[in-house]
Structure formats: structure tokens, C-alpha cells
Amino acid sequence: MKKKMLVIGKTVPLHDRASGDYRLFQILEILSQDYEIDYLALQHPLLAKNTKKLHYVNRDSCFRADRFDLVEKRYQEDLRRIGVRPLNAVEPEPLKMRPTDRVDIVPFLSASAYDVVWVEFFYVADDYLSDIRRLQPWAKLIVDSVDLHFRRLARQAEYLEKEVQWLVDAGQRRFPPTEEHKQFVREHRRYADHVREQELRVYSRCDAVVVVSDDDREVLQSHGLPSLFVPNIHRVPDFSEKDIAPRAGREGSIFVGNFDHNPNITSAIFLKHEVAPAMEAMGLQLPFYIVGSNPPQVVRTTAQAGPLHHCFKVTGWVPNTLPWLNRARVSVAPILFGAGMNGKIGEAIAAGVPVVTTHLGADGMRLRHEEHCLVARTGEEFARAIQRLHEDDALWERLRRNALRHLRETFAREPMEKALREGLAAAVDEEKIRRHKRNPARRGRFKPARLPPARFPRPAQEPDVSVVVLAHNQWPVTELCLRSLAWAQKKNPGVRAEYILVDNASHDSTTRKARKIPGLRVITHRKNLGFAGGNNAGIRAARGRNVILLNNDTVVAPGWLPRLLAHAERIPDLGVMGPATNTEIGQALPGVRYENLREFFDLHARLGHENAGAWEIAEKVSGLCLFLPRATLDRVGLLDTGYGIGYFEDDDYCLRVRDAGLRLVWAKDVYVHHFGSMSFEHNSISKWKYLEKGMDRFVFKWGKRGLDHISRAHQENLLRPAAQEPTVAW
Known part of the structure; x- marks a missing residue:
């Protein structure tokens, strides 16, 4: 019986238009002999309407309308011809382009159990890593780099800086480099450095990275990252x-x-x-x-x-x-x-x-x-x-x-075919796949039964910290979070803390069961007040000198509170602090691996030694865990409830904190596991609807500064107008 593979690509492979697409098509043809392959085309880039012409948009360049016209039947039929099943059809008309648009892959990941998930390009994997890891935890995750983007961008920056003598316009007229060009070179250098950090972080969360050259393989090896060498295949x-x-x-x-x-x-x-x-x-x-x-x-x-x-x-x-x-x-x-x-x-x-x-x-x-x-x-x-x-x-x-x-x-194809099969076989852990696929409905790596039932000490009158957990249904997830909090408190009894659960109008057993937990303060609402409204209620009820807002779909480890409190004492002008985590690229640690609760606790203990006292300035601190000193709350205030159910309240608050002259940081010796978007998925709440509404309010409120923040903090593909043909530096 063949194993199953899911391949996620920007578009269907346009194998007669680009050598990278031709290479991917050859890889699919080879692997289809050993795997049942499903292909998910994201149409990533999406199509946008411009006043003059239609353009695809992605982080590298603009694509002409003819590329869109040709991604229809012929290329999908070519996939079927080699035994690959396309999962989704490409729409025949242009799509509305918004910075938050992306394909919801959760239904595809939930519909079948895959042995291998192969993703084309690191920036595609960046968008979907958390969903893949959460819904297909047994699958080997392979990211095809195609090339190391940060190396190409760095070389381009060096070329533009040192080699360019002239600029050329569409009339083939030459003129010396302008100040605008020099500014572009400086921005491009910063962008290349940013992509390097982002790309390596993505690769560190994968099981193997496919590279096409010896140089790329050596670079990844120098960073301790596993690679699979699959160059261009020539017939x-x-x-x-x-x-x-x-x-x-x-x-x-x-x-x-x-x-x-x-x-x-x-x-x-x-x-x-x-x-x-x-x-x-x-x-x-x-x-x-x-x-x-x-x-x-x-x-x-x-x-x-x-x-x-x-x-x-x-x-x-x-x-x-x-x-x-x-x-x-x-x-x-x-x-x-x-x-x-x-x-x-x-x-x-x-x-x-x-x-x-x-x-x-x-x-x-x-x-x-x-x-x-x-x-x-x-x-x-x-x-x-x-x-x-x-x-x-x-x-x-x-x-x-x-x-x-x-x-x-x-x-040639024959030696590459053998190397590809052998390399993929070495990367895939058959026993792990069989073990996990016995229970394909499993939603994550941790089971509540591995921690004792939650029991908290009586809250202190003047606690050092108040931990506010916001919940809406999903009691099993919330219970796991509370059990991890209680276990961490038991291991660190010297921390004076109070624990508050804010129930945002759950209609399952959340309120009833939470009220049975000793030492837990429970606040209930008859109406779902959203992320900001629910957390604000917890902040108002909190008595601690510091407040932590913690998502209910998280797991913490012993030592997390003492380390955060120690940072709060040492960091001057602290505004907001977050931990390292698995779902935020801006708060990720390279090379992190854990398969179960024991390994997660061991990782956290190791970070306490290897990264003791380490922290970094953040562009944005994710709302999955926000450490707020009381001084911040006094100066900045509560969260903005205008964002409704959820999304972009944390971005909004981070900009307000920065305006108050305070720092945004993340602690590198504290790690919080995050399952991600559980309240939206399991409560049939349209994540993308509220994501777009949050984006609209954020941009309306903050204007160009908000757009600039999104491009830096979220690395989204923002629409860039085609305008006039650019000049070319050479």
C-alpha cells in the first residue's frame, strides 16, 4: 500500500514556464510511483486588479495576467496524468487581494492523514507551519527551499552596492545611480537580513529542508539544519x-x-x-x-x-x-x-x-x-x-x-531519482507515523492525563502576578492549560500568584468544571466580549503587581513565572513582554524540537541554563501570552475593545506601548507551547472574517504606520501597485 503525501505549492507547477516549476513537476512524477500525492495549489500569489493591468503579487515580484490565464485546466490535467490529485480548482476570475487573504488549509489537513507534507518555499511554510504541526503531528514536514532566498538577496544587495554603475529605464537610457537608488540599496540590505532570520527560523521547525546546490547544503549544515539534496533534474x-x-x-x-x-x-x-x-x-x-x-x-x-x-x-x-x-x-x-x-x-x-x-x-x-x-x-x-x-x-x-x-x-533524472527516494526514506520515521496514525483525531502533542488535576493555592492578598486565562468553550484545551499552570505553581511555590479564568459565554461544561478547581477565580460572561473585552474584565479583577494575559490553548512549564518576574525586575522601561513560542516567527528559537510533555519540560529546563536572563527587543509581542507590568496598564490603559471578537488587539496595544516610550521584549529563556486558533476553529467562528475585520480597523486607526507595522511584524504579502515600469540597476 502506498504512503500518502500532501504537497503545498504557490500554484500548480507551470513546468514549461519556469525551471523551478519544471523541477517540482519532475519530483512529483518520481514520487508518485511511491506515494499517493495530493496537491494543494494556494494561488499564492493572489491576483489583484490594477487600473492598467492584472498582476500577481508575491514577495519577490509581479506576475503578468497571462500567468493567471494559463494555470487552469492544462496544468491540472498534467498533474493528473502523472498520478497526482489536485485538491482545489483555480478560480477562472480575478480574486480580491487583501493583505490577510490566504487559503484555509485546515479542511484539507483534517480530511486525511498524510505520511509526508512537502511545502514549496519557506514563506509558504511560514504561513501554515502551525496548522500542519497541529493537525498532522505524525507527518514528516519537508520544505523545498528551491534556493536559499536570503543568500540570493544578500548577493543582490552586495551587487547593487558595489557593482552598479548605471541605471537603465525602459527607453534603454542610462543615468548614474540616484539617491533614491542608494536608499533602496540600504533598505534591501535590511530586508535581506530580515529574510535570513525568518528563513532560518522556518527551517529550524521542519524535519528536513530540500536544497538544490552544494553551497546551499553547506550553509544549512553550518546552522545545524538537516537537508535533502535534490538539484534540478534534467531529462x-x-x-x-x-x-x-x-x-x-x-x-x-x-x-x-x-x-x-x-x-x-x-x-x-x-x-x-x-x-x-x-x-x-x-x-x-x-x-x-x-x-x-x-x-x-x-x-x-x-x-x-x-x-x-x-x-x-x-x-x-x-x-x-x-x-x-x-x-x-x-x-x-x-x-x-x-x-x-x-x-x-x-x-x-x-x-x-x-x-x-x-x-x-x-x-x-x-x-x-x-x-x-x-x-x-x-x-x-x-x-x-x-x-x-x-x-x-x-x-x-x-x-x-x-x-x-x-x-x-x-x-540526469536516473541518479537524482535514486537519491531522492533514498533521502526521503531516511527522513521519514515509519514507526512514528504508524504510532501516531493509530489515533488520527489527536489534536496536539500533549494529553491532560499526563498532569495531575489542577489545584491552586489560596490567592495571596497582594500577589506578584495575576494570570488571566480567557476561554470560550473547548474545556479539554482549557483544562490542559490550567493543569500546566497548577503544576508549574506547585514546582515554584515561592511565587505569589493568583489565577483567574474569564469564561466568555461558553455553552459547554467550562464554567461548571472550572468552578470545582480549588484556588481558581472564575469570572463568567453571558455574552462573548471578544479577546479585548474578556481580558479587560480579567485585568480589572486582577490584584497583582503584574498581569499575564494567557490564551487557553497554551501549555506552560515549571519555572516560567520566576523567569518572567526576574526579567521584569531587570529590564528598564519594560512595557510588554512575551515568551518564546512555536507559532510566532518573531518569538521563535531555532532548532527547537519536542514530541511530548516530558520533552517540552526538559526543553524549558535546558533553556533556563542555556539562555538564562536572555531577552530581545520585539517588533510585536503576540497576544497568546502578554506580561503587563502594572505601570504599563496605568500608563497605556486597557485593550481596545473596538476590534470585536479578535485579531490585531495585540498589535494595537504594542504600538500604544511604544508610543508611551516603553519597550516590547520577548524572553528567550521562557517557552510557552501554543496550539493556535482553537477557539476559532472549534467554535465554527470564521477566523478569516475576523482577521480581515481586525486588519481593517487597525489600518483605519493607524494609517500608513499601521501598514508599515504589518509588513514588518507579520511579513504579509502587501499589495504593491504596478505603476510604471521600474528602472534596472546593472
């Missing part, structure tokens, strides 16, 4: 010898690239403004074929203006690249920045076209200069290499044959 037999044109009759150079990928735009402009003038100075009038999806205006006009414009031919997307590869004598790949492998190089080699590339391009494919390719750096070096391959037939033939043999031995 060399796709281009048979009879289909490949002979050397005679070929002329010019070809560049193939998907222009949704920003480095390809820079490469095309480098060919236009560095290589073409050098060739013109050498008296060479050879054609340049620029082939690939969605060329922007600044690439399209290379054939209309500027040096040697009559030699440039820009085709856009073509159904088959081989006829164009057969025209060219040389494939040029000026990879100026980036990471991973470049499919354009492997495709050219498979088609029998010698390659001229940079060290980055050669290293990604393990190519050696003068043996498999020619390596160049400047425009003049590229021009001379192109000239050599036009004049030296023996060199042309030697490089072609050596590179083709190298591709067959190193990156």
Missing part, C-alpha cells in the same frame, strides 16, 4: 541527437529565463549594455535571442533602442525552447547574483549548446572553466568568449560533449 533524452541542430548554420547567443525572477532581468540588461557594446567594438554583429516568460518593458525594448538593438530578438514565452536553442551558437548566462542552480544552463547543455557563464552559474552546476564551459565576468570577457565559440569549432565541440557527459553523470 537529457528529451533532446535527442536527431533533434539537435548541427554546428553549421548556428549563429548568435541565446539567453533563456523566466522574467518573473528578478535576476534574469538584470542579466538581460547586462547583455544589452555591457556585452553588446563590447561586441560592437570588436566588429561583431551577432544576434541575441532573449527567450522566456513575461519580459518587462525594460527587457522588451532591448530590441527597439540602444546598442545593437537590431541584433536583439525578444520572444516572450515559447511552448518549446529547442527551436531557439538550435539557432544559437552559444548560450549566455550572466548570473550576477543569486543562489542555487540555474535551469537555463542545464537546459542549454542538454540541447547541445556550449555555455558562457559567471562563476556563480558554473559553481551551481559544478562546471569547470575550459572543460565544461567558459567562465567570464565582465562584458568584454563575455564578448571574447562568444567570439571564441564562433571561431573555434574544436573548442565548441569539446565543451559541448564534456558538458553533456557531465550532465548525464551528475544531474
Whole structure:
């Protein structure tokens, strides 16, 4: 019987448009022989209506409307043809784009038990990690990096900072870098640093990360992260010898690239403004074929203006690249920045076209200069290499044959198929899967029975801290939280604390059972007052010098209160403090692993030694656990009840705390486990409805500052208008 795998991707694989999608399609075709594969296409990026044209939007670039038109039946039928079942249909009309929109994957995760969940791209995994871990705790979670984004962004920042001499507009006019460009470079450098932290944190929460190059694998190994090496897979037999044109009759150079990928735009402009003038100075009038999806205006006009414009031919997307590869004598790949492998190089080699590339391009494919390719750096070096391959037939033939043999031995489908199967088998823990799947309805890693029933000491008259737990139904979840609180209090009896449960109009047994717990103060409401209203009632009732607002779907460990109180004494101007946790990327610790309550407690004890007294400034502290000194409450006030049932009250409060001149921090020696969104899911409350309403109020209240905060604290994909074609730095 085949094992089951869920693959989550941005869109269905557009395998004839982008080398990364072609690689994913090959991986699916291989794994479908061993797994029953369900494919969930998120349409992530979503489509937005602009005044001029339709654009896909994601964190890397804008996608043209034709990409949307083509993600319909043909690509889904291709998935079915290789034995992969698409789970959702792509809508035929544009979708309304909002910063909070995303696909609700909970129904898909709840419908079946999977042995492996494979997610394409770290930023997709970032959105759905918590849901996957909670609803499929037995599954091995594999994230396909495609390339290490932070390495590509860092190299781009270095290139923009040190190498750029000119900016080019859509009319192929050159002008020196402006102050606006320099500011963009500084912001891009900060963004690259931010992505590095975010990307590594996501990978630390996965079981394995798929990488495409040796360099990427070494980087992850240096961070102690497990990796699975699956490079671009090339089907060399796709281009048979009879289909490949002979050397005679070929002329010019070809560049193939998907222009949704920003480095390809820079490469095309480098060919236009560095290589073409050098060739013109050498008296060479050879054609340049620029082939690939969605060329922007600044690439399209290379054939209309500027040096040697009559030699440039820009085709856009073509159904088959081989006829164009057969025209060219040389494939040029000026990879100026980036990471991973470049499919354009492997495709050219498979088609029998010698390659001229940079060290980055050669290293990604393990190519050696003068043996498999020619390596160049400047425009003049590229021009001379192109000239050599036009004049030296023996060199042309030697490089072609050596590179083709190298591709067959190193990156052909057969050896990669074996390596993929063996690597995935090593990553999957069969016994763990069998053990957990015996009870597929299990909702998390912890069982209440492993902790004694909750019993709290009599509340002190002037407690050091009041812990307020807000609940709405879901007694089993709330009970586990209360048991962990009582156990932690028993292990730290010196902490003077009071514990308050605020029941927000539960209609299950929550109130009745909570009132039977000794030492627990219970506040009940006949109406659900929402997150802010319920917590405000707890704050008003609290007698402690400090107040902690704690979600009911959390688990704490012994020592959590003493450590938080110790931080509160030491940190000057403390406004709000939170713990490290498993569901907030801004409060995550790399490399955290635990499978049960004992391991969680052991982790927390270890953090008390390894991270003793450590804390960091936070952009935002999540409302799952908010430590509020009484001085903060006195200066800032209560939570804003205008947000209704929930979402963005914590963001709002954090901005108010910052305006009061106080600090937002998270403690690195305190860890709170969070199941996440239990009140919304199990009470049939539309999470996305209230998320969007909260976003609307937050942006209305805070304006541009609110949008900037969301982009930093939540790393959401905000809509950026297309406006005019951008200038390109080269």
C-alpha cells in the first residue's frame, strides 16, 4: 500500500514556464510511483486588479495576467496524468487581494492523514507551519527551499552596492545611480537580513529542508539544519541527437529565463549594455535571442533602442525552447547574483549548446572553466568568449560533449531519482507515523492525563502576578492549560500568584468544571466580549503587581513565572513582554524540537541554563501570552475593545506601548507551547472574517504606520501597485 503525501505549492507547477516549476513537476512524477500525492495549489500569489493591468503579487515580484490565464485546466490535467490529485480548482476570475487573504488549509489537513507534507518555499511554510504541526503531528514536514532566498538577496544587495554603475529605464537610457537608488540599496540590505532570520527560523521547525546546490547544503549544515539534496533534474533524452541542430548554420547567443525572477532581468540588461557594446567594438554583429516568460518593458525594448538593438530578438514565452536553442551558437548566462542552480544552463547543455557563464552559474552546476564551459565576468570577457565559440569549432565541440557527459553523470533524472527516494526514506520515521496514525483525531502533542488535576493555592492578598486565562468553550484545551499552570505553581511555590479564568459565554461544561478547581477565580460572561473585552474584565479583577494575559490553548512549564518576574525586575522601561513560542516567527528559537510533555519540560529546563536572563527587543509581542507590568496598564490603559471578537488587539496595544516610550521584549529563556486558533476553529467562528475585520480597523486607526507595522511584524504579502515600469540597476 502506498504512503500518502500532501504537497503545498504557490500554484500548480507551470513546468514549461519556469525551471523551478519544471523541477517540482519532475519530483512529483518520481514520487508518485511511491506515494499517493495530493496537491494543494494556494494561488499564492493572489491576483489583484490594477487600473492598467492584472498582476500577481508575491514577495519577490509581479506576475503578468497571462500567468493567471494559463494555470487552469492544462496544468491540472498534467498533474493528473502523472498520478497526482489536485485538491482545489483555480478560480477562472480575478480574486480580491487583501493583505490577510490566504487559503484555509485546515479542511484539507483534517480530511486525511498524510505520511509526508512537502511545502514549496519557506514563506509558504511560514504561513501554515502551525496548522500542519497541529493537525498532522505524525507527518514528516519537508520544505523545498528551491534556493536559499536570503543568500540570493544578500548577493543582490552586495551587487547593487558595489557593482552598479548605471541605471537603465525602459527607453534603454542610462543615468548614474540616484539617491533614491542608494536608499533602496540600504533598505534591501535590511530586508535581506530580515529574510535570513525568518528563513532560518522556518527551517529550524521542519524535519528536513530540500536544497538544490552544494553551497546551499553547506550553509544549512553550518546552522545545524538537516537537508535533502535534490538539484534540478534534467531529462537529457528529451533532446535527442536527431533533434539537435548541427554546428553549421548556428549563429548568435541565446539567453533563456523566466522574467518573473528578478535576476534574469538584470542579466538581460547586462547583455544589452555591457556585452553588446563590447561586441560592437570588436566588429561583431551577432544576434541575441532573449527567450522566456513575461519580459518587462525594460527587457522588451532591448530590441527597439540602444546598442545593437537590431541584433536583439525578444520572444516572450515559447511552448518549446529547442527551436531557439538550435539557432544559437552559444548560450549566455550572466548570473550576477543569486543562489542555487540555474535551469537555463542545464537546459542549454542538454540541447547541445556550449555555455558562457559567471562563476556563480558554473559553481551551481559544478562546471569547470575550459572543460565544461567558459567562465567570464565582465562584458568584454563575455564578448571574447562568444567570439571564441564562433571561431573555434574544436573548442565548441569539446565543451559541448564534456558538458553533456557531465550532465548525464551528475544531474540526469536516473541518479537524482535514486537519491531522492533514498533521502526521503531516511527522513521519514515509519514507526512514528504508524504510532501516531493509530489515533488520527489527536489534536496536539500533549494529553491532560499526563498532569495531575489542577489545584491552586489560596490567592495571596497582594500577589506578584495575576494570570488571566480567557476561554470560550473547548474545556479539554482549557483544562490542559490550567493543569500546566497548577503544576508549574506547585514546582515554584515561592511565587505569589493568583489565577483567574474569564469564561466568555461558553455553552459547554467550562464554567461548571472550572468552578470545582480549588484556588481558581472564575469570572463568567453571558455574552462573548471578544479577546479585548474578556481580558479587560480579567485585568480589572486582577490584584497583582503584574498581569499575564494567557490564551487557553497554551501549555506552560515549571519555572516560567520566576523567569518572567526576574526579567521584569531587570529590564528598564519594560512595557510588554512575551515568551518564546512555536507559532510566532518573531518569538521563535531555532532548532527547537519536542514530541511530548516530558520533552517540552526538559526543553524549558535546558533553556533556563542555556539562555538564562536572555531577552530581545520585539517588533510585536503576540497576544497568546502578554506580561503587563502594572505601570504599563496605568500608563497605556486597557485593550481596545473596538476590534470585536479578535485579531490585531495585540498589535494595537504594542504600538500604544511604544508610543508611551516603553519597550516590547520577548524572553528567550521562557517557552510557552501554543496550539493556535482553537477557539476559532472549534467554535465554527470564521477566523478569516475576523482577521480581515481586525486588519481593517487597525489600518483605519493607524494609517500608513499601521501598514508599515504589518509588513514588518507579520511579513504579509502587501499589495504593491504596478505603476510604471521600474528602472534596472546593472
